[in-house]
Amino acid sequence: MTHKALFFGAIGTLAETSDMQRRAFNAAFDEAGLSWNWGETEYRELLKTPGGKRRVRDYADARSQSVDADEIHARKVAHFKRIVGEEGLQPREGVLALIDAAKRGGLKLGFVTSTGQEQIDLILSNLGGIDAADFDYIGERGKVENSKPAPDIYQDALQALSLKAEDALAIEDTPESAEAALAAGIDCVAFPGGDARGRNFPEGTIIPDGPLGPELLNQPQAAE
Template sequence: MKTILFDMDGVLVATERMHYEALNRVLDRAVGRTMDWGYYTQFIGSTTTFFWSTLDRDFGLNGQTDALHQAYTQQKIEFLKERGHTPVDGSPELVRALARRGYRMAVASSSPMYEITEVVTALGLDGCFEFLISGETVEHPKPAPDIFLQAAAHMGVQPEDCIVIEDSSNGVRAAKAAGMTCIALRNPDSGNQDLTPADIIIDALGDALHQIAGLTYLATDRLCLRPFTLDDAPALYELCSDPEVSRLTDWKPHESVQESEDVLRTVFMGTDTWAIVRGFDRRLIGAIGLMADPKRDNPHARMLGYWLATPYWGLGYATEAAKVVCAEAFEEMGVQLISAYYYADNTRSQRVLEKLGMRYEGRLRAASRTWDGRIFDEVCLSKSRTEYLQDCADAQGRTNE
């Protein structure tokens, strides 16, 4: 459940413009022709075999592809000697951050293996990846899913437990065809790629470092907490169309699967919000998240929010999920204080928060309005990191007695 598959060109290293320049230099010398950038972008994310067979057809290379490939490779080597490998902004930091958080990682690139090895070494990321996989070792190139399915098989994981980071239309389509979650980087150097099938689209790895590193899978004895994807829309609609679920919230019951999909895009995805799923059957049963507390001007404070579908009330799931999220926040995310608010007559939430060891702060009278206009008093509890660590030490002491 903690497996990340990286594309290389355009995700780890900025190579596409250099490849394009090298190719045009070789073509100009050999046949007196060059290609425009729009034509070149069809090859981004595909293999060398597809690349040269298409050029042979369109440029009338008349069997010169082997010689031109050698010349192209030599030209790239010369450029790299002059310019070195330039990482995509934020890529080394992202890989190292994920490695620190215990993610298993592999590179699954359409490039030849010697190029993959060279790039990973040049970026100082050798020890971060378990496998380096070239598209030249599979039968069908991207957008076929072969390379990602092979990567999952090598790592002994299921496709649905993998997250792919891609920058090309071919790569995104391959990831989704493999049944994997896909994060697409909108990289200007990769041309106008169609990334719409991706689950999440980001504009910069550096800016989104916390967002991506925050896609941590958390597990308890009975639950798995994972990022939401658009594939969750039908199940989310089934849960959130129940009026009882939204009775004590500020959102109205969902009226269509499309509305649930919109909520996924605008509220749940790309934030520190986890889908709560049962471990034994992976059934979606609710959501839990951390967000900025609008009542505190403190960048190190977070507000805890959660909900469960009605069939799963009273089974201890909310407490179980909240405990592991609070541990993640205090131990890994640098959070110094977690607050939580509940409507004054919501005794279920009150019991959950008390089981977390949260301290009573106060009651705000007539402070909150539900989606249908009802007004409630709001009760606030909170817990600091210092209190969390003390509670952990006390619990450990009791265990050792």
């Protein structure tokens, strides 16, 4: 049997944006008068904590500093928008072919992210070959109380699409986000981006032998 839905679980499963995000954070820190500067190695470690605002808060707490994480994150989003406008976005390898195969096969498509709506709109309006109309479900932070690695956003997607957990196949780019899919009982494929390559994904995650592509849809459906 095949799955009935394919869930892309994060911005990073559609496009490589981590370095853009890192540079946007640094621009926001500078604008806020902070001496923080996240290098590539440090940012890779910080990404183990999902959620940009939470990263800022935790970073400040670790340094006994008081900051307005909401304001800093808003500045970061503005800088990220600027960088995307200047540099553009390209889908990750295999994503367009996979989406096309899923649509031709009659699968429902979900973008099951718990990031903010502004960033979601930015990505989907600037990513060539992909837009909001491709998805039957689009998540965002306001839909759930708990962000990943909690399973809430996946549970919301299943409910919205009238699906059972075994009906869906998720794609995630970090171990923490993969935990969310697995906790919801959904089969999950690891598709690590540049900042997550070499990291260990949770037990039970499907590790493809090659690049992402239409053959992924041949994964067997989970047994009920």
